[in-house]
Amino acid sequence: MNNSVHRPRLVLAALALAVATVTVAPTPAAAYHVTYHKRANVLEELRDDGRFGVLISALEATGLDEAVATARITLFAPTDEAFQPLIDDGTVEALLEEEGLTTLTDILLYHVIEGRASTYTLERKRTPDTLLGEPVILKRTADALFVNDSQIIDANNRAKNGNYNAIDAVLLPPSEPVEIESIVDVLRVDGRFETLLAALEATGLDEAVETGVLTLFAPTDEAFQPLIDAGVIGDLLEEPGLGTLTDILLYHAVDGRKSAFRLLLNRSTTTLQGSEVEATYRKRSLFINQARVISANGQAPNGVIHIIDAVLLPSEEPSNLLELLEADGRFTVLLSALEATGLDGAVEAGGVTVFAPTDEAFAPLIEDGTIDTLLHEPGLETLTQILLYHVVDGERTARELARQRRVETLQGSNVYVYSFFWRVFVNRERVVDANLRADNGIAHAIDGVLLPKSR
Incomplete structure (x- = not known):
């Protein structure tokens, strides 16, 4: 028999025996002591945070504190400083009275979204529904994220049963019900696209944007401002400029849903105007031609919205x-x-x-x-x-x-x-x-x- 075959097994057996016979001195338990922070529920986290005394009082007065402590939620949490204008004008005191509690309950429910969601997820949804049944809108600027017109100053604070986001102003529910059924509805609720909406209406393209499934590169009012100052928009909104304006708007739309990732993969994408736009990634930002995308992948019921900081102008192709x-x-x-x-x-x-x-x-x-x-x-x-x-x-x-x-x-x-x-x-x-x-x-x-x- 070839003993070399069994030599590795003998070596392993010897090592195992040596390990088994070694006496290991016990290590003091304190050496292995690890302190774990047990995550509290949303209500307890708010109390520990120290910035939300008024909000906690409102939750307790309306009986919503138990729900915030137990339900799986995402909360937009106004700080005490955010409540201060409503304290100064007597609104908070009135809402805490018996006859104001129903209104206060509605206001608080307007700050709550069902389930745990990061601000990234909410921003992609763009218009998530609150527990009041009315949507809020997430809006990103060059350097900040807003819910409606309130800035999120401290995002994605995790608790055992959800997340909370500190905001710098109290969210007030709309006076009339808001229906989000199309890209046009999202643009209206956002509030930064008055010029774009006026242009869509003047050209009759608003109906197509309401009903078609498409991707829209949406210039903000600020993006249109140079063309307004130069008098270009005024001319385009009247005959005979409407034909040119139609071409410009169609150059901002692509058939179907196209995410930012898909646009980058394709690089060149044909618009509804017939010309192509180029998607590039540079300076840590996505660009469509020379317009920077300041907020990508906004979801709407019938498409995707990429908000851009400049108007895209189709250029005539040189003859050779x-x-x-x-x-x-x-x-x-x-x-x-x-x-x-x-x-x-x-x-x-x-x-x-x-x-x-x-x-x-x-x-x-x-x-x-x-x-x-x-x-x-x-x-x-x-x-x-x-x-x-x-x-x-x-x-x-x-x-x-x-x-x-x-x-x-x-x-x-x-x-x-x-x-x-x-x-x-x-x-x-x-x-x-x-x-x-x-x-x-x-x-x-x-x-x-x-x-x-x-x-």
């Missing part, structure tokens, strides 16, 4: 690629190279896709004198090959190219196009601005010059 590059202003070196090699005519004729290095991309080759050498004989032939390596036959979007991955250029060699974390790369150069469209072709701005390998 050469005009597009000239109008852009970032491609002066590329244009000079195309002209020097005689390839400007081919780009003007179109039917191609161009990977267009920006002037900044050419800067290293300018500084070391390479471009100057290539722009004169005998460098022009090499420059021609470099430029042809930037051109692909046919009109191809960045998404189509990334799917194909290995793409043949007019120079004859392949480039490799791939997507990585929502960014598209050609070889190792990043596409900084994709899908720049002309009537006869597409350009993709890139941050480096593509150099073909020597054959």
Whole structure:
């Protein structure tokens, strides 16, 4: 018998025996003592917090304190400071009297949402219903989150049976019932979209936004202000500007529900106006074209709302690629190279896709004198090959190219196009601005010059 087979088992057995015979000195129990904080219920957490004396008194007076202590809820909790204006004008004292308790109960129920929910979840719902039966609206600005017009100053405080969010003003229920049945209703309740609503009504698109299932990029009144100051909106709201205004509004709408994540994955999305918008992520924010999304993924009964800080203006496509590059202003070196090699005519004729290095991309080759050498004989032939390596036959979007991955250029060699974390790369150069469209072709701005390998 081969004893080597049993040697590992013998070693393990010896180790086990050694461990079993070692005497371990007992460690004092205090060394293992861990203090656990047992989470209290919402009412107890409010008491321990110290900022909610008036709220607790109101809950006790109405008999709602037991429900807050036991039911699974999310509470918008006005601080004592938030109640102060209502104390100063005698409102709180009146509500605490017998005849005011019914009204006070309604006010308190308007601060409560059934179930435990984070502010992130509530913001996505946009208009969650309260226990009063009326909705509140969550609104995000550049640097704060609001429920109605009250700022949430301390969010997502957890208790055993729910969450509470400290707010800086008391929420007062609406005088009339609020029905949230469409995107239009959400915009009306929000209060920041008077100009957008007026434009939708003037063009007759309000009905489509009420009934269709769509994604809306919604500029706030503040976003419209520059166009109001310039007199543009006044002109668009009257004939003959309504046709142009209709196109602008349709450029803010996409068929179906599109989350921010889906928009980034797609990168280019066709709007109801027919042109595309570009979704990019930069400076820790989502952008639609050049408009920053200040609040994404707002849910409405018939769609999704992404609130933006600027109005999206569809641009007319230049008639050819050469005009597009000239109008852009970032491609002066590329244009000079195309002209020097005689390839400007081919780009003007179109039917191609161009990977267009920006002037900044050419800067290293300018500084070391390479471009100057290539722009004169005998460098022009090499420059021609470099430029042809930037051109692909046919009109191809960045998404189509990334799917194909290995793409043949007019120079004859392949480039490799791939997507990585929502960014598209050609070889190792990043596409900084994709899908720049002309009537006869597409350009993709890139941050480096593509150099073909020597054959």
